[in-house]
Every structure is written in structure tokens, then in C-alpha cells.
Amino acid sequence: MKDLRIKDILAKIDKFDGKKIELKAWVVSNRGNLKVSFVTLNDGSTTDSLQCVLKASLLGETSLTQANELHLGSAVRVVGELKHTPDAPQPAELVVSEFAVLSLASGDYPIQKQQINLETLRELPHVRHRTNLLRAVFLIRSTLAYEVHKYFIDNGFIYFNAPIITSNDGEGAGETFSVNDANAEKPFFGANNATLGVTGQLHAESYALGFKKVYTFAPTFRAEHSNTKKHAAEFWMIEPEVAFYNLHDVIHLADDLLKTAIKKTIEKHPHEFNFLLEHVDANLLDRLSAFCQQKLNVIDYRDAIAELAKVKSRFEDQNIHFGLDLATEHERYLAEELFKGPVAVINFPKAFKAFYMHQNDDDTTVAAFDLLVPGIGELIGGSQREVRIDKLEARIKEVGISQADLQWYLDLRKFGNAGSAGFGVGFERLVMYVTGVDNIRDVIPYPRTSGNIKM
Amino acid sequence: MKDLRIKDILAKIDKFDGKKIELKAWVVSNRGNLKVSFVTLNDGSTTDSLQCVLKASLLGETSLTQANELHLGSAVRVVGELKHTPDAPQPAELVVSEFAVLSLASGDYPIQKQQINLETLRELPHVRHRTNLLRAVFLIRSTLAYEVHKYFIDNGFIYFNAPIITSNDGEGAGETFSVNDANAEKPFFGANNATLGVTGQLHAESYALGFKKVYTFAPTFRAEHSNTKKHAAEFWMIEPEVAFYNLHDVIHLADDLLKTAIKKTIEKHPHEFNFLLEHVDANLLDRLSAFCQQKLNVIDYRDAIAELAKVKSRFEDQNIHFGLDLATEHERYLAEELFKGPVAVINFPKAFKAFYMHQNDDDTTVAAFDLLVPGIGELIGGSQREVRIDKLEARIKEVGISQADLQWYLDLRKFGNAGSAGFGVGFERLVMYVTGVDNIRDVIPYPRTSGNIKM
Numbered sequence: 071m072k073d074l075r076i077k078d079i080l081a082k083i084d085k086f087d088g089k090k091i092e093l094k095a096w097v098v099s100n101r102g103n104l105k106v107s108f109v110t111l112n113d114g115s116t117t118d119s120l121q122c123v124l125k126a127s128l129l130g131e132t133s134l135t136q137a138n139e140l141h142l143g144s145a146v147r148v149v150g151e152l153k154h155t156p157d158a159p160q161p162a163e164l165v166v167s168e169f170a171v172l173s174l175a176s177g178d179y180p181i182q183k184q185q186i187n188l189e190t191l192r193e194l195p196h197v198r199h200r201t202n203l204l205r206a207v208f209l210i211r212s213t214l215a216y217e218v219h220k221y222f223i224d225n226g227f228i229y230f231n232a233p234i235i236t237s238n239d240g241e242g243a244g245e246t247f248s249v250n251d252a253n254a255e256k257p258f259f260g261a262n263n264a265t266l267g268v269t270g271q272l273h274a275e276s277y278a279l280g281f282k283k284v285y286t287f288a289p290t291f292r293a294e295h296s297n298t299k300k301h302a303a304e305f306w307m308i309e310p311e312v313a314f315y316n317l318h319d320v321i322h323l324a325d326d327l328l329k330t331a332i333k334k335t336i337e338k339h340p341h342e343f344n345f346l347l348e349h350v351d352a353n354l355l356d357r358l359s360a361f362c363q364q365k366l367n368v369i370d371y372r373d374a375i376a377e378l379a380k381v382k383s384r385f386e387d388q389n390i391h392f393g394l395d396l397a398t399e400h401e402r403y404l405a406e407e408l409f410k411g412p413v414a415v416i417n418f419p420k421a422f423k424a425f426y427m428h429q430n431d432d433d434t435t436v437a438a439f440d441l442l443v444p445g446i447g448e449l450i451g452g453s454q455r456e457v458r459i460d461k462l463e464a465r466i467k468e469v470g471i472s473q474a475d476l477q478w479y480l481d482l483r484k485f486g487n488a489g490s491a492g493f494g495v496g497f498e499r500l501v502m503y504v505t506g507v508d509n510i511r512d513v514i515p516y517p518r519t520s521g522n523i524k525m
Numbered sequence: 526m527k528d529l530r531i532k533d534i535l536a537k538i539d540k541f542d543g544k545k546i547e548l549k550a551w552v553v554s555n556r557g558n559l560k561v562s563f564v565t566l567n568d569g570s571t572t573d574s575l576q577c578v579l580k581a582s583l584l585g586e587t588s589l590t591q592a593n594e595l596h597l598g599s600a601v602r603v604v605g606e607l608k609h610t611p612d613a614p615q616p617a618e619l620v621v622s623e624f625a626v627l628s629l630a631s632g633d634y635p636i637q638k639q640q641i642n643l644e645t646l647r648e649l650p651h652v653r654h655r656t657n658l659l660r661a662v663f664l665i666r667s668t669l670a671y672e673v674h675k676y677f678i679d680n681g682f683i684y685f686n687a688p689i690i691t692s693n694d695g696e697g698a699g700e701t702f703s704v705n706d707a708n709a710e711k712p713f714f715g716a717n718n719a720t721l722g723v724t725g726q727l728h729a730e731s732y733a734l735g736f737k738k739v740y741t742f743a744p745t746f747r748a749e750h751s752n753t754k755k756h757a758a759e760f761w762m763i764e765p766e767v768a769f770y771n772l773h774d775v776i777h778l779a780d781d782l783l784k785t786a787i788k789k790t791i792e793k794h795p796h797e798f799n800f801l802l803e804h805v806d807a808n809l810l811d812r813l814s815a816f817c818q819q820k821l822n823v824i825d826y827r828d829a830i831a832e833l834a835k836v837k838s839r840f841e842d843q844n845i846h847f848g849l850d851l852a853t854e855h856e857r858y859l860a861e862e863l864f865k866g867p868v869a870v871i872n873f874p875k876a877f878k879a880f881y882m883h884q885n886d887d888d889t890t891v892a893a894f895d896l897l898v899p900g901i902g903e904l905i906g907g908s909q910r911e912v913r914i915d916k917l918e919a920r921i922k923e924v925g926i927s928q929a930d931l932q933w934y935l936d937l938r939k940f941g942n943a944g945s946a947g948f949g950v951g952f953e954r955l956v957m958y959v960t961g962v963d964n965i966r967d968v969i970p971y972p973r974t975s976g977n978i979k980m
Contacts (some may be wrong), residue, residue: 073738075681094769096941114736115681145943147770172769172943196731196933197940208736212683219674226530226570228667233971234744235691235702235759237978247690247713251748252703252720258748258758259978265707273651273971275978280551280655281569283528293706293713303713306692314600314627316550348834422657457628478980482775485634485652486551488600488834489626501810504697516688516728523692523891524715525728525933 078116132139143175206342232270266291285310310491320491399449452493532570599628659798687725721746766947775946806961822868856902907948
């Protein structure tokens with residue numbers, strides 16, 4: 071009987087109908103009188119809860135008084151017989167024969183029956199996952215993470231752990247955190263400047279050279295001061311890197327990864343998606359299904375600029391020209407209105423892209439792509455990598471990064487490197503896309519943003 | 526034909542016998558003359574390589590000259606017919622009909638045929654995985670990580686991401702790294718003291734309260750100055766936390782997790798374990814199989830001390846008494862000689878254990894366990910958590926931690942907390958135990974230790 075979950079029971083009510091069941095779980099509602107009491111329990115396995123019926127005839131009046139007076143959030147143990155109730159509002163109920171309070175919640179437990187807004191809940195990261203909305207989000211987050219791992223392992227990738235503390239600024243963007251021994255004067259790692267990695271890509275490239283298909287899935291950090299709904303200082307990234315792949319191979323990989331992981335996640339969470347449809351976005355499943363069924367849209371950056379120019383009056387930044395680094399408003403127009411679904415924009419001007427991207431023959435653009443999705447904008451950024459040492463050295467010089475720090479990376483080009491390609495998925499943005507939740511602070515258990523390090 | 530791996534071919538030679546196959550891979554050896562050339566390829570899917578036979582009669586002399594002169598590490602594309610060769614030293618070979626060099630390695634590619642010692646390889650973290658030993662280690666590391674995720678998901682856990690940057694020092698041990706914006710004067714997170722987390726446990730406890738069964742699998746950091754074979758400044762930890770579990774439940778969980786993950790990993794890596802048996806430790810598989818088949822040994826700390834006292838003359842630290850914090854030499858004696866296998870030591874004196882552990886009725890010990898394994902010593906540390914606020918407050922005061930920082934953690938005890946238990950597995954130590962490799966620097970792609978941040 072051990073470790074049976076409410077999710078398992080609700081998935082197979084027929085199988086459990088008439089069976090004796092033991093549960094340890096938390097009270098989410100209770101009402102009743104001295105004859106009969108209804109206590110609804112949740113064990114975190116699903117947003118749905120299980121209604122327990124307590125009868126004085128079976129348990130005595132003292133137990134019923136206790137049950138009726140319990141504060142929400144209290145932990146109880148129940149043993150009872152499951153009854154299929156096809157005509158009642160809930161599909162099953164448990165007729166309780168043993169009832170014990172394991173731990174009382176105090177009256178100031180913050181999660182009560184009335185709805186609490188998300189801003190208030192952000193002040194309570196240690197309990198907000200005990201609301202249905204956050205429960206749905208974090209159950210889906212967990213499954214999405216697993217389906218991402220499963221996709222890669224099923225497809226012959228090896229999971230690679232890039233170092234988190236590094237002396238390279240992989241993006242060259244400079245928004246890094248420095249790391250020091252909190253209790254010592256001299257640098258822990260010696261003379262080098264230690265920072266928290268902004269990407270595992272450069273190191274992943276070294277492992278793709280030899281293992282062919284590798285991926286990372288790890289926290290990354292940006293000392294990001296912009297206070298938006300989609301930026302956090304600490305977030306998880308998924309970064310595959312595949313030797314012998316070019317830009318188009320890797321766009322296909324991104325598309326297949328997303329479709330597979332999303333499809334399997336939806337299958338595993340009927341209760342949670344029902345909840346999200348009702349409380350967050352009624353079109354959520356239609357949008358996700360459409361994406362999973364359709365061929366991915368691909369547009370050249372030049373063509374995207376032409377499309378944006380046609381409707382430039384609608385944008386805050388109306389200076390639409392070749393060389394524009396697309397802002398969220400432009401990205402969302404492309405995904406939400408022009409293509410009405412995810413779209414990969416390819417071949418960006420090299421001027422605002424990282425130094426390691428393959429330089430196209432036009433000497434102006436690089437073999438990069440951004441995958442834009444409705445509601446969010448950029449979900450994935452990737453590229454084919456530059457393997458020609460002369461081109462890479464020239465670009466490193468141009469953007470003003472120290473070549474000495476990257477000599478090992480340049481050396482990889484001398485050791486049988488026939489090219490590789492990869493991308494980074496912002497995992498939290500993926501969770502936002504899949505759940506319809508529009509603020510990154512609500513899909514990270516304990517979010518870290520500029521000025522905020524609660525608990 | 527795309528993405529076929531050498532591992533897949535070697536696993537089903539019968540199926541591929543006589544079939545046309547395309548491969549992109551790297552040269553690990555080549556020899557031949559103008560009539561016939563043997564080029565062995567590895568694609569990173571396994572330690573075993575595939576021998577290709579190039580015949581001048583099929584490809585022309587120019588191709589053979591090129592093949593014979595290739596530097597090791599070069600990337601090639603071959604198409605050919607697979608032939609089962611049961612009487613040859615290798616089980617199959619590819620008779621090549623198309624041969625193309627995709628990228629030449631230069632002559633200074635460091636991985637040549639002669640063996641290189643591990644110390645030298647540590648200077649080359651960007652290429653050392655292209656030796657058979659490190660290839661085996663990192664393939665097994667990847668599979669172990671996946672099997673750990675799979676075990677938890679299959680058993681109804683949710684994957685939880687604790688914050689990496691935190692203002693709590695979870696262990697109270699003080700060996701923390703501080704985090705600052707590298708390019709700004711004022712603290713990025715406001716007034717708080719931001720450090721890299723040493724554990725996800727405190728936060729995981731909050732999620733176990735509501736989700737019941739959760740686990741983390743994430744990097745953790747210690748500003749660890751001891752320069753030993755088993756300490757690193759950055760390492761990955763697996764930390765499950767289960768509501769309603771006590772000490773014995775969680776020891777059973779640790780045992781079942783290890784046995785399941787190890788068994789499945791061995792099944793998936795016949796070539797790699799053969800290699801390790803031959804080159805690292807001939808007893809490796811016997812030792813792992815014995816552990817997987819036997820009931821886990823459990824010994825009370827008091828009894829362990831009595832056992833150690835019997836043989837104290839063999840230890841450097843001979844002051845064997847109740848209150849001794851076991852050193853590696855003591856741990857290894859228990860695991861390697863007394864029990865000849867993994868052993869869980871339970872009920873340690875509270876004096877040297879963390880503040881959050883359940884205080885036993887003797888008022889002297891805590892409901893903690895350390896799982897000790899041969900060759901390594903401590904692989905896992907865990908405990909049942911203290912839920913009685915008064916006991917917890919007294920202990921926080923005793924060890925001198927700021928209660929204000931931990932108020933949210935104390936508050937969890939008021940919200941239906943019937944107790945939980947959990948543990949931390951040092952993932953790299955698990956990889957060491959499973960591969961037989963005895964230095965943590967050789968199981969981390971880019972190890973970070975005191976004074977060392979190479980690449």
C-alpha cells in the first residue's frame with residue numbers, strides 16, 4: 071500500500087474501486103457536522119484532490135469534531151475504501167475507516183481557500199507551490215525536464231557537465247557574476263578571474279569533438295539588471311552541441327526536441343492542463359497542439375526585416391533596417407501575428423551576434439537562428455560554429471576579447487573539427503510557453519532577480 | 526542512415542551484416558600500404574572502435590595514401606558494407622566504398638597511441654575525453670545521471686530546482702563562495718550577502734511539504750581548501766527529500782536508488798566495463814554486483830566506534846572514542862574490511878552534525894546516516910529532519926547561526942509538517958565508485974579545485 075499517490079488512484083478509479091487504501095496527505099478543504107464530515111486531501115501528485123468521507127458511525131464524534139476543526143494545510147493519515155462515484159461532482163471518494171492527524175497546521179498558514187494573487191504569492195516562495203496554479207506549474211516543470219533528458223538519451227546524446235565557475239566569458243557580453251572565497255582574502259582559484267558561467271557551450275563544443283552528440287542542462291547566470299517578466303539572474307539552460315551538424319540540422323533538432331518533450335508532457339498531465347485551461351489560458355492546448363502538428367516556420371532575417379518594415383507603424387522602435395537587433399515587440403509580431411506559431415529566424419547580421427558563429431559567404435551574416443514563440447519571443451538561440459581559425463581569430467580581435475583565454479577553444483579547430491552546431495533553450499521560458507504563465511518569477515521555485523534574493 | 530552509432534552497430538552485428546552503412550567519426554589508428562589500408566574509427570558512442578578496410582581496387586591509390594598518412598584525431602566520412610568477422614580479433618569490419626577526409630588533425634594532436642598518464646591528461650581537459658579511459662568514465666557518468674533521474678521519476682518524485690545563489694549557508698559550515706556583480710560596485714541582490722549554495726536541502730524541504738517526494742540534482746559549491754583525491758570546489762549533488770519518511774525509510778531509499786541506477790548502468794555499458802576491468806580494476810564488476818545483490822549493512826555509530834577501538838593501532842588517529850568524527854581511514858576500514866561492502870552508520874553524536882537533524886531521545890545523538898563505500902568512504906550523508914520548533918531553535922542558538930535568516934525554514938514546521946527525511950549523494954563520488962577511478966579530477970570534465978580553474 072505504501073507510496074500510492076492520488077494521481078495513480080484517479081487515473082485508474084476502476085482498478086481501485088472497492089479497495090482499501092492508505093494515504094498521507096494535506097487538508098485542502100473540510101466541512102461537516104457531527105454525523106458526517108468531508109475532508110479533501112492533496113498529496114502533491116496532481117492538482118486534483120481526493121474527497122474523504124468521515125462518518126461518526128464509523129469513527130466516533132470526537133474524530134469528526136477534530137476533522138471539522140482542522141486548519142487547512144494540516145497533515146493527516148487516512149485508511150478507507152475507495153468508491154467510484156460517477157454521478158457525483160468528483161469521480162471518486164474515500165470512505166474513511168481510520169483517521170489520524172499527523173501534524174496540525176497553525177491558523178496563520180497562508181494558503182487558504184480564497185484565491186491569492188501571484189504578486190502576493192511571490193513573497194511566499196516556501197509555500198506558494200501548495201496552491202493549485204503553482205502546483206500545476208512545478209509538476210509540469212519537473213516532467214518537462216525529464217522529457218528533455220529522455221529525448222537526448224534516447225537519441226544517443228551524452229549528458230555533459232560544463233563547469234559553472236569559469237574564467238571565460240562565453241558570450242563576451244560581460245554581464246557576469248564574480249566568485250570569491252567568502253572567508254579569505256586571496257583568490258581561491260589563484261590569479262584568474264573566476265566568474266559564474268553564462269553558457270556551457272564553449273566547453274560542450276570540446277566534448278562534441280569526440281562524443282559527437284552532447285548536451286548540458288544546468289544553471290546559468292547573468293548579472294542582468296533589466297527588470298522584465300522574462301529575465302532572471304539565475305536560470306537553467308539546455309544546450310545540445312552536435313559535431314558534423316550544420317545550421318539546418320540543428321534547427322531540425324530544436325524543433326523535434328520541443329515537439330517531443332511538449333507532446334509527452336501534455337500526455338502525462340491531463341489534470342494540470344485542465345486546470346491551466348480554466349484558470350490561465352483557454353487556448354493553451356490548441357496553441358501547443360498546433361505547434362506540435364505543424365512544420366516549423368523558417369524565415370531569413372532579411373525577409374523578416376522586410377515583413378516588419380511593412381507594419382512598422384505599430385512598433386515603438388520603428389527604425390526597421392538591416393542591422394536591427396530584434397526587440398521583443400518585433401519577435402512577438404513575427405511569432406504571434408505573421409506566423410501564428412513558432413518561427414526560426416536565420417542568418418542574422420554578425421554585428422550583434424557572438425564571435426563563435428559560422429560566418430556566411432556574404433561576409434555580413436552568420437549561420438545563426440533564433441526560435442521565436444508566441445507570448446514570449448526568443449525561446450532558443452543557436453548557430454553553426456565557425457571552424458576556420460583565421461576567421462575566428464579575426465572576429466575575436468574585432469570584438470575585443472582576449473585570445474589568450476580562448477586559446478584552448480581555438481586549438482579545438484586543429485584536432486579534426488569538421489564543424490558543429492548547437493543551441494541554448496532557456497528552460498524557464500520553455501516552462502512559460504508550455505504553461506501559459508507569463509512571468510518568469512512564477513515558474514522558478516526561488517527566483518533570483520536584480521535586488522531580490524528572498525530565502 | 527543518419528546518426529547510426531558504432532555502439533548500435535556492435536550491439537547488433539547480425540542485423541547490420543552485409544548492410545551499407547555511413548559513418549562520420551574520428552581516426553584512432555591507421556596502418557597500411559598502397560594496396561590495403563586499415564583505419565580504425567571511433568565516434569564517441571563507446572570505447573570500442575570500428576575497423577575500416579580500404580582497398581586500392583575500390584578506392585584508388587590516392588585515397589589509400591591519404592588514409593595511411595592521416596594524423597590521428599582527423600575526422601572522416603566513410604560509406605561501406607559491414608562484414609561480420611567472427612574469426613578475426615575484432616567482431617566486424619567495414620569494407621569501404623566511399624572515403625572522404627572532413628577535417629585534418631594537425632600533428633600536435635596530443636592523444637596518440639601510447640598511453641598518457643592521468644596527471645598529464647589533467648592539463649588537457651579539452652581533449653582527454655578522447656582517450657579510452659576518460660571516454661568510458663564520461664559515458665558512464667552520463668548514463669548514471671540519467672538513471673538517477675529515471676529512478677526518481679519512475680518512483681513518483683518531482684524534480685525540484687533549489688536556488689544556487691542563496692543567502693542561507695545550509696550546512697552552517699561557512700565554506701562558501703560569495704557572489705558579486707563583476708561590473709558594479711553595489712551588491713546585485715541588494716543588502717543581502719549572496720553566496721553559492723552548499724546544499725539544496727533546506728529549500729527542498731519546503732517543496733517536500735506539499736509535493737511529498739522531491740529531489741534536486743544540481744551543482745553545489747564548497748570553498749574547500751583541502752587538496753585530496755575526493756574533494757572539489759564544484760560538484761554535483763543529488764538530494765531527495767520525502768515528507769512522512771523517517772531515518773529507516775530514507776536509508777532504504779538510498780540503497781534502492783544506488784542498486785537500481787548501478788545495475789541499469791552496467792547493463793548499458795558492456796564495452797566500457799570490459800575496458801575498466803582490464804585497465805583500472807579487475808574486481809570492479811564483482812564488487813558492484815555483490816553490493817547490488819546483498820542487503821545493505823547498517824551499524825549504529827556506538828557499535829562502529831567499538832569496532833574501530835578493537836583495531837585502533839592501525840589508524841593514524843587512534844583516539845577512538847564516542848564523539849569522534851570519523852576520518853576517511855576509519856570509514857574505509859568499516860566499508861573495506863569489516864563489512865567488505867557498503868555500510869550505513871547511523872545515529873551520530875549531534876556535536877559534529879548539522880543543526881537540522883532530528884534529535885534522538887538520548888539527547889546526545891541525531892537520526893543521521895552516512896553511507897560508506899569501499900575505496901571512497903562517505904558517498905551519502907542523510908538524516909531525518911527535526912520538526913519540533915523548540916528543539917530546532919535551541920540547536921540553532923547552540924551552533925550560533927542567525928535565526929532571522931532561517932525564520933522561513935522554521936515556519937515550515939507550523940504548516941502541517943509531519944516530518945521528512947532526505948540525503949545527499951555526491952554525484953562524482955558515485956561515478957568514482959562505479960568506475961573504480963580514484964581521483965575526483967578524472968571524473969569531472971573541467972574540475973575546479975583550490976588554485977585551479979583550467980579553461
